[in-house]
Amino acid sequence: xxxxxxxxxxxxxxxxxxxxxxxxxxxxxxxxxxxxxxxxxxxxxxxxxxxxxxxxxxxxxxxxxxxxxxxxxxxxxxxxxxxxxxxxxxxxxxxxxxxxxxxxxxxxxxxxxxx
Amino acid sequence: xxxxxxxxxxxxxxxxxxxxxxxxxxxxxxxxxxxxxxxxxxxxxxxxxxxxxxxxxxxxxxxxxxxxxxxxxxxxxxxxxxxxxxxxxxxxxxxxxxxxxxxxxxxxxxxxxx
Numbered sequence: 001x002x003x004x005x006x007x008x009x010x011x012x013x014x015x016x017x018x019x020x021x022x023x024x025x026x027x028x029x030x031x032x033x034x035x036x037x038x039x040x041x042x043x044x045x046x047x048x049x050x051x052x053x054x055x056x057x058x059x060x061x062x063x064x065x066x067x068x069x070x071x072x073x074x075x076x077x078x079x080x081x082x083x084x085x086x087x088x089x090x091x092x093x094x095x096x097x098x099x100x101x102x103x104x105x106x107x108x109x110x111x112x113x114x115x
Numbered sequence: 116x117x118x119x120x121x122x123x124x125x126x127x128x129x130x131x132x133x134x135x136x137x138x139x140x141x142x143x144x145x146x147x148x149x150x151x152x153x154x155x156x157x158x159x160x161x162x163x164x165x166x167x168x169x170x171x172x173x174x175x176x177x178x179x180x181x182x183x184x185x186x187x188x189x190x191x192x193x194x195x196x197x198x199x200x201x202x203x204x205x206x207x208x209x210x211x212x213x214x215x216x217x218x219x220x221x222x223x224x225x226x227x228x229x
Contacts, residue, residue: 004158031215033216041221042121042205042219042220042221042222043159043205043219044219045216045217045218048216050215058216090159092159096215101164101166102147102215103149103161103164104149104151104159104161104207104217105161106151106158106159106160107158108158109157109158
């Protein structure tokens with residue numbers, strides 16, 4: 001299994017509070033991603049990173065920010081959580097160099113409930 | 116914009132019978148296509164990919180997928196289903212341009228019954 005750790009794995013919070021989810025990888029892969037999974041929507045990309053300090057928005061980026069200060073860590077922040085952000089969040093990593101062909105490897109997910 | 120459609124929310128099949136999970140795609144340029152499987156309360160696991168070459172791609176756990184350019188399809192198949200294959204399956208397509216971003220379908224729940 002790819003070395004990807006998400007924390008926390010479960011979190012319950014209240015509307016209006018800030019939340020940070022952490023993704024840590026030990027594979028030294030260049031690309032990192034945050035997806036959310038919701039019934040009927042599959043996986044939707046929130047933000048992704050193509051290197052340290054290099055990030056870009058995905059399909060559903062409103063209300064979320066990210067930071068990547070080190071290759072191994074990618075943080076997802078909800079500045080002021082809303083009930084619509086209740087979801088399961090997945091971190092993924094990938095690499096195109098060194099013979100890799102770009103498939104994503106996923107973490108185990110972080111279940112967030114916003115009351 | 117690229118997109119993936121999985122027309123069936125659920126597929127039911129008897130153990131031992133062949134299974135097919137359908138996927139169609141829309142993308143500019145050459146498609147890079149992927150299948151993933153998700154077991155309950157787990158992350159997605161990579162099954163197989165089509166980048167170039169043979170239209171029939173073999174992957175993990177006996178699964179294979181057939182790329183059909185004229186029908187813009189990439190259906191997942193297995194000759195003989197197992198109860199343990201029951202899971203949620205996602206098709207994905209890589210976007211044109213840089214960044215290696217994948218767009219996922221909405222998923223198909225596969226249920227294999229005895």
